[in-house]
Amino acid sequence: MAELTRxxxxxxxxxxxxxxxxxxxxxxxxxxxxxxxVYQGSGFAFIWVIMHTFPSMxxxxxxxxxxxxxxxxxAHALCMLPLSSLIGIDWLVREGEFDRILLRPLNPLVQxxxxxxxxxxxxxxxxxxxxxxxxxxxxxxxWTPGLLAFCAAAVVGxxxxxxAFFLALSSTALRMLDTFALRVFVDDVFSRFGSYPMSVxxxxxxxxxxxxxxxxxxxxxxxxVVLGKAVVPLAYASPLLxxxxxxxxxxxxxxxxxxxxxxxx
Amino acid sequence: MIRVEKLTKIFRRPRTFGGPFGALRTLVTRQYDERTxxxxxxxxxxxxxxxxxxxxxxxxxxxxxxxxxxxxxxxSGVVEVAGRVPWRDRHANARAVGxxxxxxSQLWWxxxxxxxxxxxxxxxxxxxxxxxxxxxxxxxxxxxxxxxATPVRQLSLGQRMRGDLAAAMLYEPPILYLDEPTVGLDVxxxxxxxxxxxxxxRAGRTTVLLTTHDLADVEALCKRIILxxxxxxxxxxxIEDLVGAYAPPRRLVVxxxxxxxxxxxxxxxxxxxxxxxxxxxxxxxxxxxxESVIKRIYAA
Amino acid sequence: MIRSLxxxxxxxLRFQFAYRSEVVLTSLTLIAQVFLLRMVxxxxxxxxxxxxxxxxxxxxxxxxxANLQTFATMPVITRLAHFRIRTGTxxxxxxxxxxxxxxxxxxxxxHTAGALLLLSPVVPVVLLVGSITSTSHALPYAVALAxxxxxxxxxxLLICLIGFWxxxxxxxxxxxxxxxxxxxxTMVPLSFFPGALGVLADALPFKYLGYxxxxxxxxxxSSAEIARALLVELAWIAALWxxxxxxxxxxxxxxxxxxx
Numbered sequence: 001m002a003e004l005t006r007x008x009x010x011x012x013x014x015x016x017x018x019x020x021x022x023x024x025x026x027x028x029x030x031x032x033x034x035x036x037x038v039y040q041g042s043g044f045a046f047i048w049v050i051m052h053t054f055p056s057m058x059x060x061x062x063x064x065x066x067x068x069x070x071x072x073x074x075a076h077a078l079c080m081l082p083l084s085s086l087i088g089i090d091w092l093v094r095e096g097e098f099d100r101i102l103l104r105p106l107n108p109l110v111q112x113x114x115x116x117x118x119x120x121x122x123x124x125x126x127x128x129x130x131x132x133x134x135x136x137x138x139x140x141x142x143w144t145p146g147l148l149a150f151c152a153a154a155v156v157g158x159x160x161x162x163x164a165f166f167l168a169l170s171s172t173a174l175r176m177l178d179t180f181a182l183r184v185f186v187d188d189v190f191s192r193f194g195s196y197p198m199s200v201x202x203x204x205x206x207x208x209x210x211x212x213x214x215x216x217x218x219x220x221x222x223x224x225v226v227l228g229k230a231v232v233p234l235a236y237a238s239p240l241l242x243x244x245x246x247x248x249x250x251x252x253x254x255x256x257x258x259x260x261x262x263x264x265x
Numbered sequence: 266m267i268r269v270e271k272l273t274k275i276f277r278r279p280r281t282f283g284g285p286f287g288a289l290r291t292l293v294t295r296q297y298d299e300r301t302x303x304x305x306x307x308x309x310x311x312x313x314x315x316x317x318x319x320x321x322x323x324x325x326x327x328x329x330x331x332x333x334x335x336x337x338x339x340x341s342g343v344v345e346v347a348g349r350v351p352w353r354d355r356h357a358n359a360r361a362v363g364x365x366x367x368x369x370s371q372l373w374w375x376x377x378x379x380x381x382x383x384x385x386x387x388x389x390x391x392x393x394x395x396x397x398x399x400x401x402x403x404x405x406x407x408x409x410x411x412x413x414a415t416p417v418r419q420l421s422l423g424q425r426m427r428g429d430l431a432a433a434m435l436y437e438p439p440i441l442y443l444d445e446p447t448v449g450l451d452v453x454x455x456x457x458x459x460x461x462x463x464x465x466x467r468a469g470r471t472t473v474l475l476t477t478h479d480l481a482d483v484e485a486l487c488k489r490i491i492l493x494x495x496x497x498x499x500x501x502x503x504i505e506d507l508v509g510a511y512a513p514p515r516r517l518v519v520x521x522x523x524x525x526x527x528x529x530x531x532x533x534x535x536x537x538x539x540x541x542x543x544x545x546x547x548x549x550x551x552x553x554x555x556e557s558v559i560k561r562i563y564a565a
Numbered sequence: 566m567i568r569s570l571x572x573x574x575x576x577x578l579r580f581q582f583a584y585r586s587e588v589v590l591t592s593l594t595l596i597a598q599v600f601l602l603r604m605v606x607x608x609x610x611x612x613x614x615x616x617x618x619x620x621x622x623x624x625x626x627x628x629x630x631a632n633l634q635t636f637a638t639m640p641v642i643t644r645l646a647h648f649r650i651r652t653g654t655x656x657x658x659x660x661x662x663x664x665x666x667x668x669x670x671x672x673x674x675x676h677t678a679g680a681l682l683l684l685s686p687v688v689p690v691v692l693l694v695g696s697i698t699s700t701s702h703a704l705p706y707a708v709a710l711a712x713x714x715x716x717x718x719x720x721x722l723l724i725c726l727i728g729f730w731x732x733x734x735x736x737x738x739x740x741x742x743x744x745x746x747x748x749x750x751t752m753v754p755l756s757f758f759p760g761a762l763g764v765l766a767d768a769l770p771f772k773y774l775g776y777x778x779x780x781x782x783x784x785x786x787s788s789a790e791i792a793r794a795l796l797v798e799l800a801w802i803a804a805l806w807x808x809x810x811x812x813x814x815x816x817x818x819x820x821x822x823x824x825x
Contacts, residue, residue, distance in 0.1 A: 006390075013387050021375030031736035035743075042743050046752045052759045053616055054609040100371050102336045103364050104388050105356040176278065181590040188594050192601055200608040205600075258338065261276060262331055 007110050014114035022117055029119050036123025043195065044069055044131065058199045063139035064227055065197070070131030071151075071226075072194045072219035075158030077125035083163055084118030089173045090180055098174075099262050109253060141226060153239040154222030160242030161217050162190055164249035171249075171256040186213070194218045217241050266440065266472045267310040267333065272342035274303040274328050302328040304496035305342070312439070315466050315473040317487035321563055325496040326476045330442055333474070334364055347439060360389060363433030367445035370429055372417045378428045379413040382435060389436035396435070403431040406461055423454030430461055434471075441465065443475045447482055459485050480555045492562060499562055504555065511562055512553040520547040527551075569663050570671040577675025580641070581683065592687045595636050599695040602628045602752060617756040622698060623783045624754065629695030631751045631779040633688065637680045638714055638774070640721035642669045643738035650728045666722055666813060673718055698783065705791045706782045712798040713773035719805040720745070720770070726809070729816040749775030756785075770801045 022029060047069065051062040060068070089112060092098045101111045141147070169183045194215045198206045210216040221238045224230045280296040303325040310316050320326050331337040332344055335351030335358045344351055351358040364371075372381040382403075386396045404410050407427040412420055420428065426446065433441060443462070447455045463486060465471045475486060483490060483504070490507065492500040500507055515530045521543045528534055530550070581588070603625055610621045619627070646669065649655040658665050700706060724741050746752075748771035755776045758766045766772060777794050780786050786794065 010387060013384065017373055017376060017380065017384055020380075021373060024375055028736070031740075035736050035739050038740060038743055042747045045747065049753045049757055049759065049762070050605070050609055053757055054611075054613075056609075057605070058608045096366075096369055099331065099336050100364075100366075100369070102355065103334055103359055103362075103371075105359040105390075106388055181587045185590045185593055189597060192597060196601075196605060201604050205604070260337070261278065262336055 007107055010106055011110050011114050014111065015117065018115060019117050022119070032119035033123045033126075036120035037127050038123075039120075040073055040124050040127045043191070044127070047195070058197045060197050061139070063135050064223075065195075066131050066135035067139045067141075067227065068197065068219055068223045069195045070128050070133075070135055071155060071158065071223050072191075073124055073128030074132055075128075075155050075218050076162060076191065076194075077121050077128050078155065078159035079163040079166065080121040081118045081125065082113050083166060084121055085112055085115035086166065086170045087183075088116070089170050090178065093173050093176065096262065098260070102260070108257065109250075139227060141228075147226060150222070150236070150239075151226050154219075154226070157239030157242035158218040158222065160246040161214055164242070164245035165190070165213070167246070168249040168252045171253040174256045174260045176261060189213060190215055190218065194220070196220075214241065214245075266312045266314075266347060267308075267474070268343065268345040269309070269329075269333075270307045270343040272303055272306045272329070272332065272344060273301070273340050274325075274332060274337060275340045276300045276302055301496055303332070303339075306493065306496070306498055308491055308498065308501055310472060310474065312472055313466065313470040314489060315462070315475065315487050317483040317490040318474055318476045318493070319483065319490055319559065320476075320493040324494045326493065327444065329493075330364075330444060330474070330476065334358070334362060334442060360436065361438050362440045362442060363436075363438040364442045365426075365429050365433045365444065365446050367426070367443075367448040370417065370425055371432055372425065372428055374418050375416060377414045377416055378409065378420065381417060381428070382432055385432045385435050391436050395437075399435050399437065403435065406464060407431055407457070423450050423457070426450060426454065426458060427461075430458065434465060437469065438471075439469075440472045441474070443473065443477075445477050445479075446475070447477065447479050455479075455482075462486055480559065484555060492559070494563060508553065508555065508558050511558050513557055513561055515553060516551040518549045518551060519543055519545055520549070521545060569661065570667055573663075573668050573671040574675030574678070577641075577672035577677075578679040579675075580672075581676050581679025588683050591636075592684070595632060595687070596691055596694050599629055599632050599691055602632070603695055617754070619754065619756065619783075619785065622696065623785065625696040626698045627754055627779045627783045627785070628752070629691060629697055630782055631749070631775040632695075633684070633691060634710065634778065635746060635749060635751050635775055637684055638677055638717055639680070639742075640673060640717060640724075640738075641676045642673045643721050643724045643741065645669075645672065646725035646728050647738060665817075666725075666809065669722060669725055670718060673721065677714075700782045700784065702781050702784060702791070705795070706778055709773070709781050709791070709795060709798065710778040712795065712802065713775075713778055716770055716798065716801050716805065717745075717774045719802065719809055722809055723805070723812065726812050726816050745771045745774065748772065750779075751775050754780065754785075756780075770805075773798050773801065 044066070047065055048062070051057065051065070055061070057065060089098075092101070092112065092115070098108075098112075101108050104111065136143070165186055166183065169179055169186060172179045190213075193201070193209055198209060198216050198220050201209065206216075210221075217238050221230075221235050225235050225238070230236070277297045277299055280298055306325075306329065318326055318329070328337065332339050333346055333351060335353075335355040338352045346358055347361045349358050349361070371385075372378065373384065382400065383396075386399075391399065404413070407430060409427060409431060412424050412428075415424075417425060417428065430446070441462075446462075447458050450458065459482065462473060462475075466473055473486070475482065477483060487504065489503055490500070491498060492507075500511075513529070517528045517530050517534070517536075517539075519526045519528070519539065526543070528539065606624060606628070607621065610616065610624075614620060616624075646655070649658060655665075658668055661668065720741075724738050727737060748766050748769050750758075750766070750772060755763065755766050755772055773794075777786075777798075781791055781794070
């Protein structure tokens with residue numbers, strides 16, 4: 001426990017230092033946030049334009065899909081805000097920066113996480129939370145404290161599902177494997193497919209997106225619970241999946257760390 | 266303080282493939298390329314020693330240092346640093362060693378130097394009072410005051426290296442690893458770095474392991490050197506003994522009107538004959554230096 | 566001059582091939598995108614035969630085509646210029662005896678040629694995942710697409726020039742890509758855009774990169790509309806050309822002052 005509070009304190013110290021460094025490039029920071037917001041906003045604009053002509057998509061109304069989209073986006077932002085520096089892990093390993101991380105008495109993952117602030121993800125978070133708030137009111141949900149708590153847990157659980165895949169794939173960089181393009185692709189699948197009711201895809205695709213690459217658990221499954229569309233009671237347990245998957249991913253990371261091969265001779 | 270016994274490191278890398286599906290094939294392959302970087306090395310370093318760890322590029326110096334710091338796990342053999350196995354007990358080991366890479370700074374690029382030092386103090390849990398005392402010592406020894414408030418990216422190479430030395434010794438580790446600490450520095454900055462190392466060693470009995478290509482560093486700092494090549498130890502002992510054992514013979518240079526001629530001073534050289542055959546204007550004797558000795562060993 | 570431009574185009578082509586392992590995964594992204602669009606649109610059409618004057622078959626053919634087009638013609642020079650301005654290597658480009666903008670244009674042309682070559686094995690898969698119909702407007706389609714490509718190239722060159730002022734075009738070029746793809750109608754045909762958004766999309770030149778050629782292909786536009794569209798494309802090219810020329814004179818002066 002003392003070790004954990006120490007790690008959190010140092011994470012915050014390092015992250016603040018990184019932010020102070022980044023603030024020297026203020027214009028870049030602002031444009032970064034803006035681009036994040038526009039990127040996610042244009043994804044939602046697509047849905048909005050379609051549903052202007054068609055009132056429902058696989059039985060979901062616009063406010064309901066907006067709620068789903070908001071949940072997915074907020075989960076994504078919560079996942080990437082702390083983990084965005086993992087995007088650069090190939091670089092950290094190649095440039096030998098990771099050696100220095102291993103020379104310091106603090107968990108290497110915490111040090112990588114504190115390397116950089118995910119500025120673009122602030123834009124994601126902004127759009128996600130606004131969508132959740134607006135759609136949460138417009139979708140006709142009978143909010144209770146319990147449902148609200150479930151919703152919060154589900155967003156965190158969804159973030160952990162995505163984080164688990166991101167972390168596990170990133171950890172291959174410790175063995176000098178180049179999986180950058182693959183990571184971008186998986187991230188893209190999460191973003192692209194996670195924001196729609198899975199029944200749109202049907203058949204094999206729905207099955208794959210539920211049980212192989214569990215995109216459905218980031219937002220769709222918990223959203224069916226909140227919107228009163230859940231078909232299986234097990235959907236209520238969906239936030240726990242994120243915790244389990246992330247635990248597995250951390251084990252994979254730790255395993256790859258033992259096989260770390262530094263650059264050079 | 267440092268004990269290394271039959272240490273071996275074999276690098277095993279998944280074979281990389283080209284072609285359109287190269288990345289995916291590399292990811293799933295079971296084929297590996299192997300390379301032995303460190304091959305059955307043994308040595309002991311006592312507390313307070315300053316040892317030069319020398320070898321040509323690719324000899325296995327960095328790999329050894331990385332195993333001593335716990336960055337790499339040995340393939341076989343024993344490493345013990347201050348009674349600990351570094352790779353198994355990385356955090357405790359980290360607190361016991363300071364590491365300076367001449368080529369790579371550990372300082373925060375965009376922040377003033379003083380902020381970097383504070384962060385290092387936090388990371389190593391240095392209590393406030395000790396931090397102040399330690400900082401004062403560093404400021405005096407390394408003359409940091411002129412550039413403490415300057416962002417690291419604006420420091421000159423010599424200033425940056427002084428900052429890195431301060432960061433490595435701030436938490437007063439008993440062991441200091443230096444990997445080419447004077448590379449690229451001018452004469453005065455090199456002198457400052459050497460004096461700091463000597464002072465740290467004298468004042469705190471800090472054990473120092475130094476890898477460098479600058480033999481002037483070694484002559485100024487080390488009594489003992491370990492020479493390795495192709496992953497194996499070639500020599501381990503005092504500098505004088507090395508020069509005595511491996512030195513090429515001293516050379517006699519005879520200067521005449523038509524230029525100068527060099528002869529190795531061996532038993533067979535008949536100096537009177539030589540003097541008779543040349544119209545000698547001057548004579549000089551060249552003493553072998555460490556550089557010529559090491560060149561000879563590498564070439565063998 | 567022609568020789569050195571051809572050399573630049575060859576480098577652009579090689580640049581594309583150097584990243585061919587990434588191309589495999591980006592092709593997968595394209596396939597996923599087309600698949601997603603097919604599923605989403607099929608779901609919203611449901612029992613409906615037609616919406617905004619498009620049958621589902623026409624719409625799917627339109628989307629498949631529009632996405633293939635954007636993917637193949639994606640501008641790379643905005644990224645390249647960003648990198649070269651930041652690292653200062655842009656001065657080598659400026660020192661060459663050929664104009665900076667023709668060099669960039671040649672590089673992009675070579676890069677696009679590389680994309681077409683690499684894309685050719687993927688096309689059948691994309692068509693299988695999406696869908697395609699035959700067309701009776703092959704010639705006007707090709708002309709509209711070629712002109713659209715020139716419009717896209719000119720706009721990409723404009724973005725490159727902005728870098729001489731801001732020194733930083735990374736975020737701007739990403740923003741440009743998002744906005745241009747949205748208004749090109751790669752996910753939704755422009756005829757679905759409601760109200761003011763529709764008016765805006767119709768007025769902007771981005772539609773010639775995606776919507777207009779693809780709509781000609783699926784027979785959505787009448788002969789008169791096609792003729793008008795081609796004329797407007799030519800007008801856009803002339804206007805953008807003039808703007809580019811004026812901006813280049815300013816940018817060039819700026820560089821000379823900076824460098825001196």
